[in-house]
Amino acid sequence: MDAYCVSPEELPALDIERLGPATVDSPLTARRRRFTEDDERVSVYTHSHTLRALHSGGEIPTFEVAGPRRKLFFQPRTLRCGIVTCGGLCPGLNDVIRTVTLALIWQYAVEKVYGFRYGYAGLTANPPAPPMELTPEVVDDIHLQGGDILGSSRGPQDENEMVDTLERMGISLLFVVGGDGTMRGARALAGAVKRRGAAVAVIGIPKTIDNDISGIEQSFGFSTAVEACRAAIHSAHQEARGAWNGVGLVKLMGRESGFIAAQATLANSDVNFCFVPEAPPVLDGPGGFLEALERRLDVKHHAVVVVAEGVGETLAGQKGDVRLDISGNAVREDIGPLLHRWMVEHFKAVGKPISVKYIDPSYMIRSLPADSNDSAFCLMLGQNAVHAGMSGRTDMVIGYWNQYYVHIPIDLATLKRKKLDPRGDVWQTVLETTGQLRWS
Amino acid sequence: MDAYCVSPEELPALDIERLGPATVDSPLTARRRRFTEDDERVSVYTHSHTLRALHSGGEIPTFEVAGPRRKLFFQPRTLRCGIVTCGGLCPGLNDVIRTVTLALIWQYAVEKVYGFRYGYAGLTANPPAPPMELTPEVVDDIHLQGGDILGSSRGPQDENEMVDTLERMGISLLFVVGGDGTMRGARALAGAVKRRGAAVAVIGIPKTIDNDISGIEQSFGFSTAVEACRAAIHSAHQEARGAWNGVGLVKLMGRESGFIAAQATLANSDVNFCFVPEAPPVLDGPGGFLEALERRLDVKHHAVVVVAEGVGETLAGQKGDVRLDISGNAVREDIGPLLHRWMVEHFKAVGKPISVKYIDPSYMIRSLPADSNDSAFCLMLGQNAVHAGMSGRTDMVIGYWNQYYVHIPIDLATLKRKKLDPRGDVWQTVLETTGQLRWS
Amino acid sequence: MDAYCVSPEELPALDIERLGPATVDSPLTARRRRFTEDDERVSVYTHSHTLRALHSGGEIPTFEVAGPRRKLFFQPRTLRCGIVTCGGLCPGLNDVIRTVTLALIWQYAVEKVYGFRYGYAGLTANPPAPPMELTPEVVDDIHLQGGDILGSSRGPQDENEMVDTLERMGISLLFVVGGDGTMRGARALAGAVKRRGAAVAVIGIPKTIDNDISGIEQSFGFSTAVEACRAAIHSAHQEARGAWNGVGLVKLMGRESGFIAAQATLANSDVNFCFVPEAPPVLDGPGGFLEALERRLDVKHHAVVVVAEGVGETLAGQKGDVRLDISGNAVREDIGPLLHRWMVEHFKAVGKPISVKYIDPSYMIRSLPADSNDSAFCLMLGQNAVHAGMSGRTDMVIGYWNQYYVHIPIDLATLKRKKLDPRGDVWQTVLETTGQLRWS
């Protein structure tokens, strides 16, 4: 999966902050576990062109390798931990909650694990619902049904109010599961903790169904989501073929990055046009999408169009009409119904009525249980998050890079979104496989 | 499955019209096939209360049993057949097309089978696309992918133009797959044929994903559709639980009859409110749905609402605002977005904001391949349709009733829609299992 | 689904035994529930040929219609109930346990519901595990994962020991879920209760994945099982086509009746040979299966063979070599590996080596969660079982017949197994669709 990588020039320091020296023997020692050494690191860059430039410039950047450490910062038996999930549903959330809970309790035997309810709101002075204690019994089967047993919400909360809650509950290790905005919140929280001189570790587990967080090759939920898109695309194809000049329009997730739409297109040869925020279409005029669609319908009499939701945002952005929501994200224009309307109007105008069937599978996908790829991946992410937290690391997220689980500073994870490279293999292959340029 | 049955008083004559005496030996005779005798019939009514009333009144009504006959009306080797599919997609359409084609060619060795394209439009003087010849090679795998290889369209066409096409192509046996409106068209077609003194048989295979055709216990596609609703309802449940005062709203198929919504509710215990055209909700005021939802959210903080699309039509009907579409069906108001808005407005007004996730899985369901129940059922329907047609029967549809495949006059099939009985077992059990009356 | 029906001559009395007069007002009265009247009955026979013979002979046999009664025999608030599941796993078991529990507690508010563990063994003096109390919390989600939370076992237990257990625990209403052998056990139990003059009702819910119990059109789990066979057959087809002279052999459930194999064959056009106990193959010699297979492979170079497990039993029976297991059922010879070996040996002998891939999906099917058809069906069966038990009926099972849920005497349910009619529509269509006679 190629992506606009963070370039060597942009790369922030990759050192991971620690709360203090790790002096407590890990209870895993008793069970012949191999431990990760602190000097194990993995190269950020592997391509010869990038490395050639670096070699002349000195130090080669590396990430710290994740894994259990021989020595811990926290004394497990008196440690209270918390976990909070933010943003929209994503396959694998319950797997992460479960793994973090079980690793803390079974492997490290910590005192308590609490789950905060409904996102950062659950950490405020007036939460919608009190935190729930997480035990092996509570989390036993939660991964089998999808969703999020803790519930979630969007938007930030006052970090001092959240630190008050942690202190009041005696929680010294907090796991935060969420996307870009959530990780910014985690940074703010870690900052507030630091200003108070408290020893609270904040470990992030990146959650983005869109796969748009830097430093993680593929995020959990992405595999499940792409597989689930197949049914929607297949239905769109059948609906398109079932009517004269039938068009199946599918809107897929992807607010700023088109990874889901692109990967789903590679995985399903039925797609005739695919549009992503990194390469949004021109609609009107010669060479525009509507004329290309017209040419295709004249020949084939049906077409499948896949569009990432962020394309709407981009178009609105072109028009200078960007509103912000409560989390500070740009309000997206819902591209699905808009594009539906634009297509119908165009073909009515040119006297060739079409039959558009519009499918928006988003909520049927976000709530799914994780597939095996994502389940196993969440297990590894959760375990490594717990190991990192127990060692006293903070202000970091767990990543996966070049075949290793690694520690990524939140600074890097939130530096900029990962995006498809329009000149890269994935997008070029999307263009080849759809043949969408042929009609322009 | 209980349903407002056609009562004995309403029942039309159940005799099946025949084009003429059947004098041709069936080629099935050579293969030791058991044949159905013409005096095999099956009781329409089995309930003691209905039968008691009938016993005093004379003749007990029965349907003719379907199946292969020893003697045919048509000479197979010079017979040309056609098949046309109308209305929206429905799981099993390709199974029916495939079975009819294979039964005609392999069992009866007819001369040709043609598939008309895009519904009745394909039978007009200016079809959107020419008919395609159907051979075993063409239909071999078509049932595996869903959709409809012939394509479909809605709305009637001029019956004389259609008869002209049949005569021009030398087609004497036409299979029509569609719903209520389509069967009315088939009747008109059969009438036009008769007026010309032509010997063309018209056999209907009832297609209604809503399961709303009289004389057929359950229609093909219904089993597949109800199973597919499960994913939508499950997602709505997870989305509802994932947010504070979360509401998952699912709109399901069912324009005039709520069988899909009711059966999906029985099959999925997550549903808290289910509304069907036969028992539409009152929205506002004491005892209304919105207050009931409020009471539930105050206690449980999440809810799943399933609504059949026809509830919108009903409400519009209450308001005297009914428009007709090209097929003469009432234009439905799209209840999903309307109900979404009404809920949001109500809870905003009472100062308890809710988070509604709306799911409309219709196009993802209609295009599915048939499940095993529907595949096997389509096979039996298609085979029996072919047997009926070869024997010279006409103006009838294939039904399934009290454990037998039967011949149903189109007159009865189109007499009135099959509907859920609000006092019957199914709906009463829906009320028990959702507990939706508890909150009123 | 046609089946060797119990003929009018064989039919036992269809009256349902009652423990005594029903004098307690049903709590359902308060909720405007429609009640079933005791004179509601449904015809056993609907075919004109059977009815004609009956009409001359007097009374037309009918089943009592199931459903809630206005008056109960048991006083709910002091009633203790039990439920026990016997035999192999079957999709829907947890749905039944859940529905019975919820109907007893939510609708009737009985005092206690107990689940016995591991079949009738759980009712003995020394059960493998103590009974568990069933509450709404316990059964809430159990239907989502397949299996059987109570566990099961095969074989009968001493009925007096079981009655002792019921008396010791104060249980007056027992629900028994199982097959033919289990229902014989239930009869014995009901008999022992009666001999003691105790007022204990025993209500059966027929469980047979093979669909071989008389008086129930289709049993729960059957729909799920047939759908699950699709994957096995499809795999066998791909494996067969993937090798030169490849043969995919699939063994399906069906000890004495071939409904699953036949229905799976109707639902999957890939099957080339299907064998069931009602129509077992001749293997060797001219016209035998092995020569037919040879002829097909010479032309097509691949074949899919589906065989019901009971065919092995039948062949062993032909050889006079029948052993009995602990439940008194004939020990089946495992037809799969045997047929595999016979085929390989035959083709080696004739100098045409074949590549056989053998698939036995049984345990992957029995443990599945119920599909929507079976879930909704289990709900209705369970509710009606509870209604029947509360009214004081006993020594009966819940059936489904001619569109109604009905009360069937255990006597009838265990009279003889339901079997495919080799001259009936289903089997004849299997022969047509496989074309298996063509190669003989």
Add this chain to the structure above:
Amino acid sequence: MDAYCVSPEELPALDIERLGPATVDSPLTARRRRFTEDDERVSVYTHSHTLRALHSGGEIPTFEVAGPRRKLFFQPRTLRCGIVTCGGLCPGLNDVIRTVTLALIWQYAVEKVYGFRYGYAGLTANPPAPPMELTPEVVDDIHLQGGDILGSSRGPQDENEMVDTLERMGISLLFVVGGDGTMRGARALAGAVKRRGAAVAVIGIPKTIDNDISGIEQSFGFSTAVEACRAAIHSAHQEARGAWNGVGLVKLMGRESGFIAAQATLANSDVNFCFVPEAPPVLDGPGGFLEALERRLDVKHHAVVVVAEGVGETLAGQKGDVRLDISGNAVREDIGPLLHRWMVEHFKAVGKPISVKYIDPSYMIRSLPADSNDSAFCLMLGQNAVHAGMSGRTDMVIGYWNQYYVHIPIDLATLKRKKLDPRGDVWQTVLETTGQLRWS
């Protein structure tokens, strides 16, 4: 996914052989495609410990990056190509056949593409079936149904006979899809070609459902296979819980490497014991598996055991009893039935009868259509194989490593099998998550 990597010392030369200078302009130039430069390479090693050792020793090893080249060796319009698939079925085979065909025809417009039937046997003087021409129409939908339209076989063939076939058919570019043994055959074929001085390129696409080929992070089919194991494991779990002292035994693919068993265990928390060839169990005696199982059953009364097929081979190897099959691979003892028997005997001997349900899902998995991960992956592999072949490269396979598609010498791909590292993260996490050491 950690694996015993080929160490720097073992690494062969990574240069890719070319048939001659590439002088033909690529037709892709016309379509603004980005091309891969010949000096683009990607690091083999990324871990600091390995790199530190290398830095002192000179050159850092790199793989050539795959992708389309500006200049081709072959003149497309006169080029004839072939494709052959060997070994067992694997999800994605048809995706690869389809992509290679479409890329050759649509992107490069080669003269002809032939598919050889039934493995290397199809390239001999007397093939079981003649080659089939592959066109866009032929391959259009082949990926939707699993299996392999070309068919396959095991074992090598005489390389000179195969070269004769290529020369007779005028084929200069051959794509070989298969595993370890197949790639050795491809090497021999490339060698024979070279000895004749012919200009025939041989490009391998590694196919190993076991994921045991060096130089490719994950092989196609693996994702689909692991997901499909979930159903088998889940069923085993339900069967185990459904009986007193129930044991669900699942045999999974993995002749020499346990990746599938390990990954399936990480993805499914129901597994209590997992055994792989890299860490086979000791069965008997204190600390052995049977005693551990006994301890678990005494406490929990059910268990799920997952065993990779290669464990049988290993045990047979321990006993010095290794036979070789036609491909030169060690004959495996079928561990499933053996382990089944050993368990039953042990528990009978200790007087604690158990109920074992054995599930072998192998043939139901190998024949599946590819999931979205594998479909998209096969597309990229196939496209890059075509690009490599057109540029005149030979004696190589397409790999995926550190986020890039790369060219791997067959020498390296067949050097030694990729195996799980028993001290690595994956296996250590398997031990943590099953808790299987707890019972020893």
